Amino acid sequence: MSKVVLITGGSSGIGKSIGEYLCDKGYTVYGTSRNPERYESSKFSILTMDVKDLKSIWNTVETVIEKEGRLDVLINNAGVGITGPIEEIPEVEIKANFETNFFGPINVIKSVLPQMRNQNEGLIINITSIAGYMGLPYRGIYSASKGALELLTEAFRMELKDFNIQMTNVAPGDFATNIAAGRYHSPLLKDSPYIKPYGNTLELMNTHVDSGSNPNMMAEAVFKIINTKNPKIHYKVGAFMQKFSVFLKRVLPDKMYEKLLVKHYKL
Template identity: 80%
Template sequence: MSKVVLITGGSSGIGKSIGEFLKEKGYIVYGTSRSPEKYADSKFPILALDVKDEATITNTVNTIIDKEGKLDIVVNNAGAGITGPIEETPNDEIKNNFDTNFFGPINVIKAVLPQMRKQNSGLIINVTSIAGYMGLPYRGIYSASKGALELLTEAFRMEIKDFGIYMTNVAPGDFATNIAAGRYHAPLLDDSPYKKPYGDTLELMNNHVDNGSDPDMMAKAVYKIINTKNPKVHYKVGEFMQKFSIVLKRILPDKVYEKLLMNHYKL
């Protein structure tokens, strides 16, 4: 029987690429969006779900289980970007980012675990970020929310292993998606002491996304993980130097690594 896959944030970008790739491989795929009516032409069903609204999560998960009788794979892909000097980023926006990038996946995981435990099988893939392995200037909140999800997965997978359920992280680097358009940007204030360095860094970040890798690279990585008998704890997907930056952080003295980052961002 074909495996049933739920992909949060499956209407565009990485989520859409994963969904289309898996559907071509014979999987039964469901994606989600807060506004599913906008995606009537999707190649797989898009259901209404907001990771910050537990009622919508429960409703969508139950809808899939009622129709398919099972739920084999969940890809926690829904997320939000945020940039800005931490000092000038409103607390409401910081909380909103954590609600989406950290508490959102927790809400989804809690909703699907009872069914997976009943099946004595399941795979949960949390899409994090290479940015979650390091505190990046003017992306500190994003780095922190994705880093928190990485650590959460490490703990969670040990707690659920007795139930035949696997969990893993996939950390993408920069991909050519529309994430920058939906990202919260702390405004560039004329009287801000951060105006020039933040403005320069913001431009550099947007260029990285515009010139990022093809999202199909992530789709193929997820497909490979699904077909791995015992997935690893962490996977990194992206250009060599982006992945190598994690290795450098592990082996270099902290201040040397910090200097490399500051040189990269011209700070």
């Protein structure tokens, strides 16, 4: 029987790559978007969902279950970027980022758990970020929202162990996607004390995304996880140095690691 997969934010970038790859492998795939009419030529079905709208989430999950009778894999991929000096980012934008990157995935998970529990099986893959393993300058809010999702997964796994429902994180590094175009950028204010370091860091971040890895790497990683009997808690996918940075965070003294980040971002 073909496994049924639901991917939030499946219309572009990493989500689209994962969906197309799984389609080619014979999976039944549904993606989501706030504007599915824009993606009528998609290789897989794109349904309406806004992860900030609880009714939208439950309606979409019910639609998939009604059509297929089951839901085997949820991939929480929908997310948005945010950059800027924490002091200058409006509170409304900070809350909006957490609504999409943290509270959204929680609510999507809650919506699929009853069905997976009835099936006595299921897999939930949360797409986080290597940035979630460290507090990055001028990406602090993004790091915090993704880091929170990493920790949530650790707790969820233990709560779900009696129901044969598995959960894991996949933390990508920089990939060549359109995430930079969709993220919130705190404006470079002429009178800001952060204008020079923030401007330099913003330019460096955009360069990393533009020269990032092929998102098919993420698709291949997700496919392997789906076909792993007992997935690990955390996976990192991306360039070697980006994955290695997480290892260094664990083994180096805090201030030494901080100095490496300061040097990298030329602060």
